[in-house]
Amino acid sequence: xxxxxxxxxxxxxxxxxxxxxxxxxxxxxxxxxxxxxxxxxxxxxxxxxxxxxxxxxxxxxxxxxxxxxxxxxxxxxxxxxxxxxxxxxxxxxxxxxxxxxxxxxxxxxxxxxxxxxxxxxxxxxxxxxxxxxxxxxxxxxxxxxxxxxxxxxxxxxxxxxxxxxxxxxxxxxxxxxxxxxxxxxxxxxxxxxxxxxxxxxxxxxxxxxxxxxxxxxxxxxxxxxxxxxxxxxxxxxxxxxxxxxxxxxxxxxxxxxxxxxxxxxxxxxxxxxxxxxxxxxxxxxxxxxxxxxxxxxxxxxxxxxxxxxxxxxxxxxxxxxxxxxxxxxxxxxxxxxxxxxxxxxxxxxxxxxxxxxxxxxxxxxxxxxxxxxxxxxxxxxxxxxxxxxxxxxxxxxxxxxxxxxxxxxxxxxxxxxxxxxxxxxxxxxxxxxxxxxxxxxxxx
Amino acid sequence: xxxxxxxxxxxxxxxxxxxxxxxxxxxxxxxxxxxxxxxxxxxxxxxxxxxxxxxxxxxxxxxxxxxxxxxxxxxxxxxxxxxxxxxxxxxxxxxxxxxxxxxxxxxxxxxxxxxxxxxxxxxxxxxxxxxxxxxxxxxxxxxxxxxxxxxxxxxxxxxxxxxxxxxxxxxxxxxxxxxxxxxxxxxxxxxxxxxxxxxxxxxxxxxxxxxxxxxxxxxxxxxxxxxxxxxxxxxxxxxxxxxxxxxxxxxxxxxxxxxxxxxxxxxxxxxxxxxxxxxxxxxxxxxxxxxxxxxxxxxxxxxxxxxxxxxxxxxxxxxxxxxxxxxxxxxxxxxxxxxxxxxxxxxxxxxxxxxxxxxxxxxxxxxxxxxxxxxxxxxxxxxxxxxxxxxxxxxxxxxxxxxxxxxxxxxxxxxxxxxxxxxxxxxxxxxxxxxxxxxxxxxxxxxxxxxxxxxxxxxx
Numbered sequence: 001x002x003x004x005x006x007x008x009x010x011x012x013x014x015x016x017x018x019x020x021x022x023x024x025x026x027x028x029x030x031x032x033x034x035x036x037x038x039x040x041x042x043x044x045x046x047x048x049x050x051x052x053x054x055x056x057x058x059x060x061x062x063x064x065x066x067x068x069x070x071x072x073x074x075x076x077x078x079x080x081x082x083x084x085x086x087x088x089x090x091x092x093x094x095x096x097x098x099x100x101x102x103x104x105x106x107x108x109x110x111x112x113x114x115x116x117x118x119x120x121x122x123x124x125x126x127x128x129x130x131x132x133x134x135x136x137x138x139x140x141x142x143x144x145x146x147x148x149x150x151x152x153x154x155x156x157x158x159x160x161x162x163x164x165x166x167x168x169x170x171x172x173x174x175x176x177x178x179x180x181x182x183x184x185x186x187x188x189x190x191x192x193x194x195x196x197x198x199x200x201x202x203x204x205x206x207x208x209x210x211x212x213x214x215x216x217x218x219x220x221x222x223x224x225x226x227x228x229x230x231x232x233x234x235x236x237x238x239x240x241x242x243x244x245x246x247x248x249x250x251x252x253x254x255x256x257x258x259x260x261x262x263x264x265x266x267x268x269x270x271x272x273x274x275x276x277x278x279x280x281x282x283x284x285x286x287x288x289x290x291x292x293x294x295x296x297x298x299x300x301x302x303x304x305x306x307x308x309x310x311x312x313x314x315x316x317x318x319x320x321x322x323x324x325x326x327x328x329x330x331x332x333x334x335x336x337x338x339x340x341x342x343x344x345x346x347x348x349x350x351x352x353x354x355x356x357x358x359x360x361x362x363x364x365x366x367x368x369x370x371x372x373x374x375x376x377x378x379x380x381x382x383x384x385x386x387x388x389x390x391x392x393x394x395x396x397x398x399x400x401x402x403x404x405x406x407x408x409x410x411x412x413x414x415x416x417x418x419x420x421x422x423x424x425x426x427x428x429x430x431x432x433x434x435x436x437x438x439x440x441x442x443x444x
Numbered sequence: 445x446x447x448x449x450x451x452x453x454x455x456x457x458x459x460x461x462x463x464x465x466x467x468x469x470x471x472x473x474x475x476x477x478x479x480x481x482x483x484x485x486x487x488x489x490x491x492x493x494x495x496x497x498x499x500x501x502x503x504x505x506x507x508x509x510x511x512x513x514x515x516x517x518x519x520x521x522x523x524x525x526x527x528x529x530x531x532x533x534x535x536x537x538x539x540x541x542x543x544x545x546x547x548x549x550x551x552x553x554x555x556x557x558x559x560x561x562x563x564x565x566x567x568x569x570x571x572x573x574x575x576x577x578x579x580x581x582x583x584x585x586x587x588x589x590x591x592x593x594x595x596x597x598x599x600x601x602x603x604x605x606x607x608x609x610x611x612x613x614x615x616x617x618x619x620x621x622x623x624x625x626x627x628x629x630x631x632x633x634x635x636x637x638x639x640x641x642x643x644x645x646x647x648x649x650x651x652x653x654x655x656x657x658x659x660x661x662x663x664x665x666x667x668x669x670x671x672x673x674x675x676x677x678x679x680x681x682x683x684x685x686x687x688x689x690x691x692x693x694x695x696x697x698x699x700x701x702x703x704x705x706x707x708x709x710x711x712x713x714x715x716x717x718x719x720x721x722x723x724x725x726x727x728x729x730x731x732x733x734x735x736x737x738x739x740x741x742x743x744x745x746x747x748x749x750x751x752x753x754x755x756x757x758x759x760x761x762x763x764x765x766x767x768x769x770x771x772x773x774x775x776x777x778x779x780x781x782x783x784x785x786x787x788x789x790x791x792x793x794x795x796x797x798x799x800x801x802x803x804x805x806x807x808x809x810x811x812x813x814x815x816x817x818x819x820x821x822x823x824x825x826x827x828x829x830x831x832x833x834x835x836x837x838x839x840x841x842x843x844x845x846x847x848x849x850x851x852x853x854x855x856x857x858x859x860x861x862x863x864x865x866x867x868x869x870x871x872x873x874x875x876x877x878x879x880x881x882x883x884x885x886x887x888x889x890x891x892x893x894x895x896x897x898x899x900x901x902x903x904x
Contacts, residue, residue, distance in 0.1 A: 026794070033796050040798035044700025047693045048713060051772075054765045055720055061735045062727070247617035254613060266890075268620050273819065273889040274882065275826020277853055278627060281878040284860065285630035292511055307623050314620065340606040368724025371828035371853070374861055397726045404730045404833060412734065419727050426722055 062423075066416025072205035072218065073160040073168045075130060075194060079109045081143060083151040092147045100143075102136040106158070114190060125187055129194075131218045134159040134207075157201070162217040162410035164191055168202065171409060182409070208417065212383045213399065217410035220403070222418050224385045228298055228378070228393030229367060231386060235302020236309060236366050241359050243306075244313025245348075248355070251314070252321040253343050272311035279308045280375030288376060295377035296392040304372050309362040316358020320351040325444045353440030360433040364426050370397040396422045450503070450577050454584055458496035461588045465491030468595050482602035490601045493608055494591030499584035506576045514568050521564050523557060541565055631882060634875035641869040642670045647876060649673060653839035653850075655859060655870045670873055672880075674839040678756065678849030682831060683824040685760025685845055686767055690824075691817055693764075694771025701772070702779040703801055721769035729833030732762035737834055744846065754836030754848040763830050767820050774819065778812030778896070779805060781903055811902075815895035822888035826881060828853040852877050 020028075083090070086100040110126050111117065117126050135158035142156060143149060159165075166172045167183045168191065178185050194200045211221025247268075255261040283304035287293045293300050324347050332342040348355075373379070378394050379402060386393035394402070400422065403415040469487035473479040480487070518538065519527060526537060537558070544562035595601075639647070650671015697717070701710055737758035744751030751757070782805050790800040806813075836848035837858060859874040 033799070037796045037798045040801070041700070041704055044696045044704060047696035048700060050693055051697060051720060051765070051768050052716060055716060057735070058723070058727075058731050061731065065734070243616040243619055246613050247620060250610075250613035250617045254610065255617070264617055264621060266893075267624050269893055270886060270889050271620055271624060273822060273885065274627070275823075275828070275853070275885055277826065277828045277856055278631075278878055278882050281856070281860075281875060282623070282627045282630055285634060285875070286626050290630075291508065307619075310620060310623070338602065338606060340609055344609075364722060368722075368726070370724065370726040371832075371857070374857055379861055397724050400724075400726050400730060401829065401833070404726075404733065415730060419730065422724065423727070426724070430718075430722060 062416045062419050064416075065412055066414075066418075066420045068169045068171070069208060069413045069417030070205055071169075071202045072207070073165045073200065073202050074157040075160050076155050076157050076199040076201070077106065077109045077113075077130075077135070078153055078155050079105055079139060080153045081105070081139075081150045086143065086150050092150065094144055094147075097143050097147060097150075098140060100140075102139040102143075103132055105139065106130060106132065106135050114193075122186065125184065126190065128161055129164045129187065129190060131159040131161045131216060133214075133216055134219050157203070159207070159218050160200075162408055163187075165218055166409050166413075167191065168195075168200065169413075171413065208414070212385050213381060213394070213402070214383065215381075217406070217408050217414055220411075220414055222396065222399060222421060224382060225394050225396045225399035225418070226421070228301075228382075228386050229395040229397075231298035231389055231393065232301040232305060232395055233363060233367060235299055235389065236305040237359070237363060239303065239306035240309045240313050240362065244310050244359065244362075245317050245355055247310075248314045248317025248321060249343060249348065252318045253347065254339070268311050268314055272315060275371075276308055276369055277371040277375065279304050280372030282307070283372060283376045294390050294392075296380050296382070296394070297390045298386060298393045298395075299389040300376050301373050301378055301393075301395065302389075304376060305366040305369060308369065308372065309359075309366045312362035312365065313355075313359050316362070317351070317355045320354025320358065321347060323354065323444070324350045350442070353436055357433045357437045360429055360436070364429040364433075367429070368397055368422065368426060370395075370401055373398050374401075396425070447507075447573075450580060453581065454496060454499055454503075457499075457581075457584045457588065458492045461495035461591065462488035462492040464588070464592055465489070465595060468592055469597075469601070472595060473597050480597050481600050482605075486601035486605050487595055487599070489605045490599070491588060491591035491595070493605065494594075495584050495588040497608075498587050499580045502583055503576065503580045506579070510572055510576070514565070514572060517568055518561065518565055522561060526557075545569075627882065631875055631879040634872050635879045638869060638872035638876045641872070646670060647672055647873075651841060653855070655855070655873055668869060670869065672852070672877065674841045675850060675852045675855055675877070677841055677843070678835070678839070679825055679851040679853075681756050681843060681845060681849055682760045682763065682835060682851055683821055685757060686763035686824045687817070687821060689761055689764025690767035690771050690820060694768045694820075695775050695813065697768070698772040698775035698779060699801060699806075702776050703797065703805070717769040717772060720765070721773070723766075725766065725827060725829040726833070728762050728766050729829040729831075732758050732830055732834035736762050749846070751846045752836070752848045754834060755846050756835060756849045757845040759831050759835040760845065762834065763824055763827055766827070766830065767824060770823060771816060771820050774816030774896075775809075775813050778809045778816060778899065781812070781900060782808045783903055809899075811895050812899040815892040815899065818888050818892035818895070822885040822892070825888075826853065826885050828857060832857050852881050856881070 082105065085105060086102075087093075087096055089096065107123075107127050110130065111123065114126055117123055135156075138156055138158050142154065160168070163172070163183050164187070167174070167188065172181060172183055174181075174188060191200065207219060208221050210223050211219060212224035214220040251261065251264065255264075283300060287300050287303060288295060328346055328350065329342050332346045333339070337345065373395055378398050380392060380394065381402070382392050382394050384391075396418065400415055400418050403411045403418060466484045466488035468491075469480055469484050470477065477484050515538065518541065519534070522537075526534070529537070541558055541561045542565065544558060545565045647670050650669065651673050652669040652671045653674050654669045656668060701713060705713065733754075737753055737755060740755060740758050740761075741751050741753050786804055786808060787800055790804040791797070795803070831851045831854050835851060835854060837850050837854065838848045839850050839855075840847055842849060856874045856877050859870060859877075
């Protein structure tokens with residue numbers, strides 16, 4: 001302590017002459033060192049904040065772009081179901097009614113609503129407000145369900161076209177000069193007039209959840225892709241879970257510690273880090289070309305994804321098996337159980353929660369995987385909902401990829417919405433895994 | 445009989461086999477299980493295995509070979525003139541026959557020969573499935589009878605069943621090896637066919653990449669150019685940018701989490717990083733193309749230089765964000781594995797926490813961290829969707845991150861999505877690129893895993 005007093009009292013000259021003691025050196029550098037300490041800690045915090053910020057931006061862009069796809073703009077048209085157009089012979093046969101010209105009726109209704117529109121070009125724009133394909137479908141269903149409506153005037157809600165929909169939802173700004181915007185001033189005026197007449201409504205977009213893919217953004221849905229993903233994951237689960245658990249059990253409980261086992265282990269660890277696209281190449285060369293399996297089938301996709309997730313399941317399974325204490329095994333062996341009985345009656349049931357957690361996480365990864373599916377032809381444009389494991393299908397992430405490639409503005413919204421659905425599935429699966437872990441995990 | 449009905453029948457037979465085996469065993473000792481060698485259930489499993497497994501195996505083999513055999517029979521039934529057509533034409537005709545047979549639309553008017561062939565084909569398939577059902581069920585019943593006849597109190601049923609279980613376990617652990625072998629051979633086989641057309645030297649050292657082959661031989665670029673160096677350059681550039689983002693952020697985050705963060709922060713932040721790690725890459729790709737790339741483009745425009753809308757920068761930065769959790773979780777593990785005594789020693793000498801981290805813990809953890817970073821690089825190289833959606837297709841030889849570049853994975857995707865002809869260099873080139881990708885990531889992984897394991901052993 002006395003040193004401090006001296007050095008503080010003595011002036012500059014003293015210090016300059018005398019060599020600093022180490023305590024002084026430490027003290028004089030303390031301020032700098034503490035500053036460095038704070039800086040270093042701040043770097044760490046800012047790194048975390050950066051990651052967090054990116055997550056936030058990502059989620060807010062996706063949700064901001066996508067939430068509006070869950071609702072859709074619909075127009076109410078009072079269509080006169082003209083018997084002469086729909087059913088000239090008056091038979092009311094479903095075949096005749098099914099093939100009638102509903103598009104013409106809708107166009108006529110629109111013309112009647114806006115009699116001031118005369119030029120061909122303007123008429124085409126007017127028809128463009130409605131999704132003709134969707135409106136025709138709605139009208140046909142209505143008539144086929146109740147043929148007695150023919151001849152009457154009915155009010156039907158029909159989906160608006162994607163551009164009109166984007167404008168109503170505010171994704172196309174009205175402030176942009178007309179020539180830089182996809183919707184002209186006249187179209188806006190028509191839409192405003194419809195809105196003023198209470199003929200415009202945004203309603204829940206059921207078609208998005210129940211429909212297949214479509215070239216028209218307003219008609220495109222994710223149900224086909226969801227079913228495809230579900231079929232594929234079923235195959236993946238049925239293959240990778242039993243195979244993964246069996247190999248984990250063998251490697252952990254039975255395998256002799258020798259060169260061969262070591263090779264298998266190294267191999268599994270490496271397989272876990274092989275780029276996913278390489279598995280796609282394997283599927284293409286072996287499953288499609290060599291075994292002649294059908295292209296775009298959930299069966300093939302499921303097998304490829306199963307091979308990809310297998311290492312994850314094996315690694316998780318082994319970790320779960322190692323965490324079961326040896327005393328359990330010894331007790332079972334001690335009362336006369338065979339090695340196989342010990343493992344299957346005692347060790348494996350205790351390890352099951354860990355195994356299942358690992359498998360669910362593996363499944364979640366498989367659900368989000370896109371690249372290998374591109375290789376085996378699951379990128380095709382498929383409208384029908386797949387009904388079996390060999391039907392052509394696509395998957396949710398691939399649907400995201402396909403829609404992201406489409407130029408229409410409305411597909412940005414649809415893509416984001418599909419991502420929201422995909423993320424919802426992933427979050428559910430991961431939450432399930434966490435719940436399983438917390439509920440059943442035992443600390444020995 | 446459809447295949448699923450067959451499977452269900454087989455399953456029912458197997459269950460019946462189980463109960464028959466068990467009751468037979470009990471009957472053989474007149475209801476006193478203690479006189480049996482094994483528990484009664486094992487006799488049931490014994491019969492069930494004999495009933496189900498051989499039948500299922502034959503069904504599987506049948507399914508694999510049926511298409512080839514049917515095809516062969518169909519071809520021999522066709523008129524001579526058709527049989528001698530070129531393989532592609534023949535495949536087209538067979539395809540048409542199949543379409544007619546399933547009631548679909550053929551690419552040409554169906555002539556009587558085709559119609560007859562289609563009927564023949566349908567007949568073959570029907571006979572085939574009936575024959576398969578008959579063979580499989582006969583085998584199942586035979587197995588059941590055989591297994592049942594073997595049952596006696598002395599039969600070592602448990603040992604037999606356990607032997608079978610062990611066989612299953614070994615077989616499933618071989619699947620992983622088979623997958624690797626499958627990958628290596630399928631890539632090698634197609635690559636060798638590629639290198640018949642294009643010399644390996646040109647592929648590895650050529651500076652021009654334009655795989656689109658022209659239709660006519662006299663057009664410019666009729667052969668296509670397969671110099672992959674621009675792809676390597678693009679891959680390395682994007683991976684480098686990604687690591688520039690991921691390495692510092694991931695490492696600092698890991699250090700903070702391992703050394704500074706109070707327990708509550710750790711618990712809150714870990715799931716966030718896990719979410720970042722669990723987001724599918726296609727979502728990152730969309731994010732890069734929709735948000736990040738236009739953002740950089742606007743910044744570039746306001747600063748007065750042109751950034752292409754599919755820049756290496758945007759793809760690289762987003763890929764870096766994707767890899768952050770990967771780097772941070774490995775580094776976190778590695779840093780926590782550094783023994784506590786080293787920290788205490790350094791702190792006891794009066795070092796501040798950051799000095800301890802920088803001068804003691806970091807050097808001690810360095811091998812593990814390097815291993816983790818190598819793993820991260822291998823992921824960046826193999827990552828596909830982000831670059832497919834955000835990096836573009838132009839094979840530019842450039843180190844300028846503001847321009848569009850292309851990568852190995854992007855080229856594999858573009859070459860293989862859409863029509864494939866397995867005799868053109870264009871399609872085969874994808875496999876050569878895949879082989880290269882596989883080898884590079886394999887080497888990186890092996891080196892990284894060895895380093896990480898060595899490091900772990902050092903402190904255990």
